[in-house]
Amino acid sequence: MTNHVFISYKHEEQDFVEMLIRQLQAAGFPVWVDTEQLRAGENWRESINAAIHDSFALILVISPDSKASQYVTYEWAYALGVGIKVIPVLLKPTEKLHPQIENLQYLDFTDSARPSWDKLLRRLWELQGENQPHSVTIARDAPPIVTSAVAALDSHNAEERRSALKSLAQNNHPAAYAALVSAIQHPMRDVRVDAGFLLAKQTNYKDAAAVPGLLDALNDEDPRIRTAACKALGDIGDGSAVAELLRVMVEDSDSQIRWHATGAVSKMGHSAVPGLCAALRDENWKVRRSAAEALWSMHEPEAVPGLAEALVDKNDVVRQAATAALEGMGAGAVMGLIDVMKNTKDAFVSRAVIDMLQKIGSQPGIEAINQWLNRERGTSRLSTRGLS
Helix, strand or coil: CCCEEEEECCHHHHHHHHHHHHHHHHCCCCEEECCHHHHCCCCHHHHHHHHHHCEEEEEEEECHHHHHCHHHHHHHHHHHHCCCEEEEEECCCCCCCCHHHHCCCCEECCCCCCCCHHHHHHHHHHHHCCCCCCCCCCCCCCCHHHHHHHHHCCCCCHHHHHHHHHHHHHCCCHHHHHHHHHHCCCCCHHHHHHHHHHHHHHCCCCCHHHHHHHHHHCCCCCHHHHHHHHHHHHHHCCHHHHHHHHHHHHHCCCHHHHHHHHHHHHHHHHHHHHHHHHHCCCCCHHHHHHHHHHHHCCCCHHHHHHHHHHCCCCCHHHHHHHHHHHHHHHHHHHHHHHHHHHHCCCHHHHHHHHHHHHHHCCHHHHHHHHHHHHHHHHHHHHHHHHHC
16 A cells, blocks of 8 residues: 655754654654664665655655765665656755756755645645545535535645635534534644544534544644633533643643643543543652642542552652642541552552641541541451461
8 A cells, every 4th residue: 555655864964864753743644764774684674665665655765875875875866766656855955966866856945944745745646646535534415515614624734724714614514513523533634633622612522523633632732722721621611632731741842832732631520530530640740740740739539548558658749749649638538548458458659648647637437446446456466476
């Protein structure tokens, strides 16, 4: 199946190639990239041949370094030999190119301030062909306005795709809603993200079908998009977003976005608790801390067992967050703590829970501690008698 773009380049152009990959993937093109490690392997030639055969185009990144590379030369020559279209991209001025490459029309990327992304994408779309089925399928009896909008979702023009999504969002026909939901799985990332936001707004932030598109938006380069995605996910309140929001809480470089992600998880309430409790056992202490901090403001009794175990976490910051969360619950945490105290087999957890119950100081908690201690003393006496 010929469905990806093969990129042929020299390792010295890695920075440009990473940017190129992002542009292609954002436009919906799968990418296959050679690596120095692969070239050093025994099966390099077989792997390269297969990857080129399975591509519909090869992008040749031209520079003096790539011109001198025997591997790059092999790749573009093999592609031409088996009938794969080669698109030369001139990254750096290079003299005396091979006649086969000289005869091809190259795209000029030597001016980094004005890269020819649009021309490159249009060329790839032309090569990929226009006779493919639409990415979003709809019922045969869908109104013409919906059919036209669905076709426009695959347009090469980003503004046309955006207008098509708005048209679907403004249409009350069931087919339009179904198309908008399906658009969240579209191969083009901008369609998926825009569809997620529009579907969320159209349904007054009540439809969890928008979540995958909004999760995609959490990885956007624009901090405004990431912020909006956090807010929308918090308003929808679907627990499936917890894991990804926790990642944002820990990894995002923008402190404001980390704060918005924490707020989003906190707003989810009960539905977020299972995911947050699972995160309390994550290998990354920052994830465990973020989970405890999110539970801090939620006051959900269901979280008590997980927070109780976190009281003895090996990281003091996690322990402090878990302590604060349980203290914040106050009397609401007592029954859950009593259950943990009675049932846990971990002596350290038992001790930590007793300390917490004493801090909270409610009568049921104190009585439960005394009963538990009396039972433990009785068990100890019985064991001692058995030994004698």
